[in-house]
Amino acid sequence: MIITRPPMGWNSWNTFAENINEKVVMETADFIVESGLKDCGYEYVIIDDCWSLRERNEKGEIVPDPEKFPHGMKYVADYVHSKGLKFGMYSCAGTLTCARYPGSYDHEFTDARCFAEWGVDYLKYDFCFHPHSTFGHFLYKRMSLALANCGRDIVFAACSWGAENTKTWIKETGAHSWRSTGDIVDSWESIKRLAQDQLKVPEYNGNGCYNDMDMLVVGMKGEGNVGITGCSVEEYKTHFAFWAMMGSPLIIGCDLRKADEDAMAILKNKMLIDIDQDEAYRQPFFVNGDRHFNKNRTGDEPLYDYYPVDEPFMVRFLANGDLAIGAFNFRDRNIRIFATLDSIGLGECTGKTLELTSVWTGEKKIVTNGTILEELEPHCCEVYRARVIDK
Numbered sequence: 001m002i003i004t005r006p007p008m009g010w011n012s013w014n015t016f017a018e019n020i021n022e023k024v025v026m027e028t029a030d031f032i033v034e035s036g037l038k039d040c041g042y043e044y045v046i047i048d049d050c051w052s053l054r055e056r057n058e059k060g061e062i063v064p065d066p067e068k069f070p071h072g073m074k075y076v077a078d079y080v081h082s083k084g085l086k087f088g089m090y091s092c093a094g095t096l097t098c099a100r101y102p103g104s105y106d107h108e109f110t111d112a113r114c115f116a117e118w119g120v121d122y123l124k125y126d127f128c129f130h131p132h133s134t135f136g137h138f139l140y141k142r143m144s145l146a147l148a149n150c151g152r153d154i155v156f157a158a159c160s161w162g163a164e165n166t167k168t169w170i171k172e173t174g175a176h177s178w179r180s181t182g183d184i185v186d187s188w189e190s191i192k193r194l195a196q197d198q199l200k201v202p203e204y205n206g207n208g209c210y211n212d213m214d215m216l217v218v219g220m221k222g223e224g225n226v227g228i229t230g231c232s233v234e235e236y237k238t239h240f241a242f243w244a245m246m247g248s249p250l251i252i253g254c255d256l257r258k259a260d261e262d263a264m265a266i267l268k269n270k271m272l273i274d275i276d277q278d279e280a281y282r283q284p285f286f287v288n289g290d291r292h293f294n295k296n297r298t299g300d301e302p303l304y305d306y307y308p309v310d311e312p313f314m315v316r317f318l319a320n321g322d323l324a325i326g327a328f329n330f331r332d333r334n335i336r337i338f339a340t341l342d343s344i345g346l347g348e349c350t351g352k353t354l355e356l357t358s359v360w361t362g363e364k365k366i367v368t369n370g371t372i373l374e375e376l377e378p379h380c381c382e383v384y385r386a387r388v389i390d391k
């Protein structure tokens, strides 16, 4: 199977970890529909680690923990499907999952068959406890083949955190996405680290196999499994906007049942979701002032060496001819950054300019002097959808 958009949904790990159960999953599915998140595009309800017993049964199958899932997994999947949503689960390429529950190593076809029987539509596949005698690409190929032959369409979301140079082999495994960063936690430092790490790999992203920057922490406010310090509303906005500019899967990680209005407004931002899900799926490029055109470059160095990682000013070409433009401040002080229209492909002689619409306020402005200037407070961003117009 192929997928044509980065997946959107919810995953249990960030908040619930081993406290996951049927009630949480079903109530979250209800909420996704009732709150309008489903209409915004969120469709996968994903159970992460800690859903099974510690031992396989006599047939070699993984068994859902009957205390957490008393009606079994098909019951949960059927419920999620009855809401018009899709159902995701988790396993691991190693002998154990990261939380030491049974992994799928040497049981790939058995597990894929069970997932298909239960009605699973998405499998996140982790990388802990893999035998060191075997390479990661081989293990991901195994499960990919098992899923592709299980009789059901299942999205294969690889989660090897970039290990063993994942980016160079992940597409050949048949995976639909790959975790291109380490694990997120609910703090500004974590968001910043993952965002800047992602600037090393945008060229590996693309339709069919998406760079997955990890689940969102928007709305966690320091609560739950990876809730550390929590973040300010502005930091959550920057987080969501950056993930959308990069075209990452948008997988919510907070307890949606407790999400506040600020979180819901961020998660439902239609203009950002449209940028994330844009069908052309182009990667952003950098337009910071004149620094992007460093005269000392030979052109052979890794681009990352020249990226202004603390204040990226990025542009992404969209399918209908519009542009997504994002200016981000990862510094702890105010900044002023600018980009020229020339660096975007709109030189003076074209007779064209841009009309910018802020994704946050909906306010419009027209670029009059060939330069977009942004003044940003610490940890803040401005993102626009821009339209090419006559001067």
Ligand code: GLA
Pocket: 013, 048, 049, 097, 098, 099, 126, 159, 161, 182, 183
């Ligand atoms: C790894 C993954 C996380 C999560 C945990 C579960 O750390 O990267 O996203 O799935 O395992 O144990």
